[in-house]
Amino acid sequence: MTLPPVAPEVVPEVLDALPPRLRKRIDGALDRAGTWQVENTDTGARAVLDADTTLTWTLHSGVLTVADGLVCSCLLAPKCLHRAIAVAAAEVGETSVVVEEVPVVEGDPVREDERAAAGALWAACAEVLRVGATASGAVVRGEVLRAVHSARVVGLHRAAAGGVRVATGLAEAKAGASSFDRETLADDLVEVMLLCHDLQTGVGDPTSLRGTARREYRPVGSLRLHGLCTEAVLSDTGYAGAVTYLVAADRTLWTVNAVLPGGEDRVMAAANGPVAMGETGLTHRELGRAGLMLTGATASEDRRLGAGSGVRAVAATGAGWDASPIADLWDxxxxxxxxxxxxxxxxxxxxxxxxxxxxxxxxxxxxxxxxxxxxxxxxxxxxxxxxxxxxxxxxxxxxxxxxxxxxxxxxxxxxxxxxxxxxxxxxxxxxxLPAGEPSPPLPTPRPEPTPSSLIASVVQRVVIGGRAVAALPSTARDAGTLARLGLAATAGLLGDLASTARDRERDAFGRVVPDRTDAFPVAWLTAAVHSREFARAEVRLSWPLPDGQEDEDTDEG
Known part of the structure; x- marks a missing residue:
């Protein structure tokens, strides 16, 4: 058994109890967790580390939800390295324990406590950028999780979920896991920091910025739908299953999901399993070729259909891809x-x-x-x-x-x-296949470097190596290359990133003074958002569009 997952707020609480001399040793000691033999017990889990040391977990729904639920028998407990390793090396888990949240009325403006929580999460992510993922040890990750808990308490569910993804990415980077991807971590940081920025400045719809703790399903009335197709789902986050796409008469797409925690074996079980909606008698694969009539239907904002007790569903005749409304999708x-x-x-x-x-x-x-x-x-x-x-x-x-x-x-x-x-x-x-001779494989074209890849590479390297990477001479060279290509706005953003990275104050003895201003994080976020939108524009322009359908907005910057 692996280490039991922990709730976000438990990690900083346990680390805060450590004396400074032990806190410095956490990152170098995390490998010890790989040698622990963790066994299930009636109340949670247990690991015997040596003759004098036993760790005991008291779990709720399989997750360590309170710091006091982790007990060590060594002489230094509870201020011991064993407890710190147990939470720092564990995955962040979801818990069914209800957190007392501040009540929010839809449409209310962003409150001061929400701004404060967003500011704390921004500061934690900014510290990740300053030091880089590879140098972000247990303490930095703990601060991210502390901010996640603060965001969750005041009802900032989108920000909290993004913060958990950032913390997970940091743990994977530190462990050298094959699942780690620097582009994914960069995207998660952009999403969280942009969200925190909007919350602090009051930009955007407050309801959307807050998000929801659970997917909300609202009544959508009666629907007559036609199955389009069914897709297997196998995510890196431990979820698997199938999703079926359905089409309404107005060409609106709806989905029916059967995705739960699991591995590859869950995919076919879900696809060939019954649709958990009404009395259709259909499997997901059959629904993708049949039809569906719904009364009392409910759906989330992204048009995922609910399966509540009030939903009535029966199977109906489907439409082929050559018949309306499915054929109309290609118009x-x-x-x-x-x-x-x-x-x-x-x-x-x-x-x-x-x-x-x-x-x-x-x-x-x-x-x-x-x-x-x-x-x-x-x-x-x-x-x-x-x-x-x-x-x-x-x-x-x-x-x-x-x-x-x-x-x-x-x-x-x-x-x-x-x-x-x-x-x-x-x-x-x-x-x-229809009659014919097999065709030999076509050569795979080697992807050419694009202008957006220069700034994207710098943005992602900063995520890994921190502020010092942006201050390297190579950043100025990349900015010069972009300027020679006529991309003055992009070059300027890269130049700003480099200059803020080098702008460090020193004390009377020549020592670097820690910079807690937002100049560098803001410069990085600006460059990252520009890089993302630039890349998307390049991709759109790369598609072979008919005359008259070209993108009108092709100006750089």
Whole structure:
């Protein structure tokens, strides 16, 4: 058994009890946790470290929710290194224990206690930027989790959830985990810090900025829906299952989810399992090809359908991809689809051929790359790529950081089998392909470096190495390169980042004075947001759009 997960507020509480000499030793001692044998008990868990030392966890719903629930038998307890290691090396867990939150009325302006909590989370994330993820030890991570708890108490649920992701990324970076991705951590920091900035300055809708502790489902009346497709879900955060997409008569997309904690084995169980809504008698895979009639329906803001006791659902006749309303989805201009990049793409074209990664698809105006999210999807796409010229309709999801690239979810093609193919769940055989000779793989083009990649690389390097990285001469060289390309605004942001990183005060003895101002964090956030939007604009412009559909806003900066 691994270390039991801990609630965010427990980590700083345990670390605060340590004397300074032990606090400095935490990061170097975290590897010890890998040798502990943790066993389940009736009340939680237990680990015998040596003849004189035993750690005992009292858990609630499998999570350590209070510091007093972790007891060590050594002489230094509770101010001992054993307890600190146990919380610092553990994952942050969700708990069912209710936190007494300040009541919030929808539409109320941001309160002072919310601004203070947002400021504390901003300060914790700013410290991560100053020292870098690799140098952000247990104490820095503990401060992030302390701020997470403060945000949760006052009802800032979006900020708290983002702070937990940042803390998780820091733990993965420190441990050298294969799951760590510097781009993901950078994105999480941008989201949290931008949210904290808006909360402190009062910019935006307060209700949206606060978020909700749990997904809220509201009545949406009666619906007549048609199944579009079903997709497997297997996330890095430990969740797996399936999601089915449905289409209403007005072309609005709705989803039915069956995603729970679990691994790869949960995917097919969810896809072939019953839809937990009314008395449909359908599995998720069947629903993706059938229809649904709902009364008393409820849905969240992102149109995820609820399965409450008041919802009545029965199976109905579905519509094929060549019939309305599903066929109407392909009428939307590609430029409009790319603008609403948070949704699905509906592409129509022909197979160009297979590549080493998946498949090249030819639209009327040029080629794009289609990738698969799972092994099954990649195998299916490579097989479809053996029939160049074969017409296809594809439901896909935009890849926001790769030119002219999308992740294919489902395909309709003239195959020797009925209906569309759910690429992540179905398995095509060569017998399903129409007659023809296999096509050799097409060369995979080497991605060319883009101007936005220069600033994105600096932004991400700062996340890893901290403020000192931005002060390196290479940052000034990158700014000069951007200026020579005519991207003066982008070069200026990179120059500001470098100058604020170097702007350090020193005392009378020449020692660097710790900088707690917001000049450097603000410069980094500005550069990061600009980099993100610049990259998205580059991706949109990389798609082969018909004449008259080009992006009107192509000016840099």
């Amino acid at each position: 939307e201009p590609l430029a409009d689809q790319l603008t609403r990049a948070d949704g699905l793409l509906f592409l129509s074209g022909a197979v160009s051929g297979p590549t080493s990664t998946a498949l090249r698809m030819s639209l009327n105006t040029g080629d794009i790359n289609l990738l698969g999210a799972t092994d099954a999807a990649r195998d299916n796409l490579r097989l479809l790529g053996e029939r160049p010229g074969m017409p296809m309709r594809v439901v896909a999801r935009l890849v926001p950081d790769q030119p002219a690239t999308a992740v294919a979810i489902a395909v309709l093609a003239p195959l020797n089998r009925p209906g569309h193919v759910d690429l992540t769940l179905d398995r095509l055989q060569r017998a399903h």
